[in-house]
Amino acid sequence: MLRLYDNKESRNGYKAVLLLSHLGTPYERVEMDIFKGASRTPAYLAKNPAGKIPALELDDGTVLGESGAILWYLAEGSPYLPDEKLARAQVLRWICFEQNAHETSVAESRFILMHPELSAGRTGDILAEKQKRGNAALKSMDDHLKKNDFFAAGRYTIADMALYGYTSVADQGGFELSAYPAVQAWLKRVEAQPGYVAATQG
Amino acid sequence: MLRLYDNKESRNGYKAVLLLSHLGTPYERVEMDIFKGASRTPAYLAKNPAGKIPALELDDGTVLGESGAILWYLAEGSPYLPDEKLARAQVLRWICFEQNAHETSVAESRFILMHPELSAGRTGDILAEKQKRGNAALKSMDDHLKKNDFFAAGRYTIADMALYGYTSVADQGGFELSAYPAVQAWLKRVEAQPGYVAATQG
Incomplete structure (x- = not known):
């Protein structure tokens, strides 16, 4: 197993x-x-x-x-990763965006705020930069979601799951999601998917 | 075209x-x-x-x-991306590592040092953290390359190209590659590949 x-x-x-x-x-x-x-x-x-x-x-x-x-x-082989070459590349484009621009800002801001005891020296300039970049990443997502229901391939894929992970708890990183209404609407679309499960801990 | x-x-x-x-x-x-x-x-x-x-x-x-x-x-379809499902995932594992741990530290340290005029407020704690993380990323690469000639699939793939990009100019980011001899040997293996081309500018 x-x-x-x-x-x-x-x-x-x-x-x-x-x-x-x-x-x-x-x-x-x-x-x-x-x-x-x-x-x-x-x-x-x-x-x-x-x-x-x-x-x-x-x-x-x-x-x-x-x-x-x-x-x-x-x-691989499921509906959550398309077969067509360009659609797959667009899925990967957003997975790379998540790893590069989003996880390092949104997720890391959350970590610093949840664990200040493990973040000595990171609550000043470092957190400020991560919050600035996190807001830029959320803005990019919002712009895309104004015109698209999901991130790639015209349907719910692993690109959405990758981005849902930390976006859904962005408030814990000091981000105000009401500034990104298209992102908020997309979060609800993800949560309406068959088989959706909430995380054990927020 | x-x-x-x-x-x-x-x-x-x-x-x-x-x-x-x-x-x-x-x-x-x-x-x-x-x-x-x-x-x-x-x-x-x-x-x-x-x-x-x-x-x-x-x-x-x-x-x-x-x-x-x-x-x-x-x-896709070339020798630089294997067909087999697990080998492909291992290629992607290193591409994600590059985007998450490496590009945000090694590449960004280089940017700050090459463009201090565009990096106001980033030469203190922010650069120090990026250099610490960049060294951790280079150490992970070195550990892997002590036992492997390339990053995934037992051969030269796009995982190597992704990591070669900024590792080959890590010195411009303030990193001392002589501390990572397995990385230095791998850089030479990449440069010996058929069709290798150097970048236009360092």
């Missing part, structure tokens, strides 16, 4: 949880107390040298890291 | 230039003076609302952004 190494606060892990729920794929979820070093034990590093969660362990013991790669692997 | 909107300083654009050279695919390269607003004109924003380079314009006028997505689109 597939095994997902995860942490309840991580929305990177939740992206995979959401897709697995849509797919109805059985898996074992392993809660990792990353704040107590669970992802840095010799046993875990032997599985995943990156020392991070989420990671997906396949039946043969292979471990795949990075939320975007896990989504891609699991969605 | 394919058209690549690029800027000579951008290593995100160079990733696509490198792949196109390996493939021997003809294309038109459009140099964009991004420092004088070339990527923010109404004409360009109509093509690419993200207002960024690189962007690849296809024969039908479709524009694809994000270096990782451009690499994926162009490499």
